[in-house]
Ligand SMILES: O=c1nc[nH]c2c1ncn2[C@H]1C[C@H](O)[C@@H](COP(=O)(O)OP(=O)(O)OP(=O)(O)O)O1
């Protein structure tokens with residue numbers, strides 16, 4: 267089992283500013299020294315895997331190899347039931363090159379409309395995140411988290427990132443885009459969080475983080 271020590275320097279192996287922000291908040295209580303792949307100017311590896319886990323490993327191993335530090339990566343996406351799980355592992359690039367998430371959300375919505383999926387029950391989806399911790403010896407360990415919800419239209423809220431404004435988590439009336447980061451995570455050591463990332467993070471904490 268891979269275990270981090272208090273004060274240890276850890277690369278957050280992402281080039282996504284939204285994820286980086288979330289990881290900084292989540293990791294804060296554990297007394298680690300954080301540096302991001304962007305700050306170290308690490309190359310962005312090609313995500314050639316066919317699963318979240320494969321891509322998370324690719325990113326964590328690339329970062330630990332390039333930096334000599336332990337690395338924590340995240341591969342995540344939105345799996346829409348009515349679209350057979352798309353955009354899934356391709357969520358970041360599904361709308362095409364030079365497209366932003368406003369375009370990507372329109373594409374998800376229009377694809378569902380083309381299938382006649384108008385009622386909330388036909389617009390269910392899940393966010394999935396797989397975190398991977400890698401050490402410089404090339405050992406890895408992965409943790410998965412899921413958040414179930416419904417896709418609303420039009421998108422609501424301007425917090426979070428990516429597809430957050432159209433994702434309303436199960437049991438809630440507001441989208442992730444309408445929630446503060448703290449609400450989106452709803453993370454604490456003794457209760458299950460709300461977001462896919464915080465749910466995967468709980469498992470990672472249990473096994474790999476120093477006790478605080
Ligand atoms: O909490 C989330 N709220 C909204 N959207 C989200 C979330 N989590 C993942 N997503 C979507 C957008 C993201 O771009 C894609 C992940 O793609 P993914 O390849 O894992 O990340 P990325 O390319 O943006 O950054 P990087 O690979 O450097 O970590 O799924």
Ligand SMILES: [Mg+2]
Pocket residue numbers: 313358
């Ligand atoms: Mg990526």
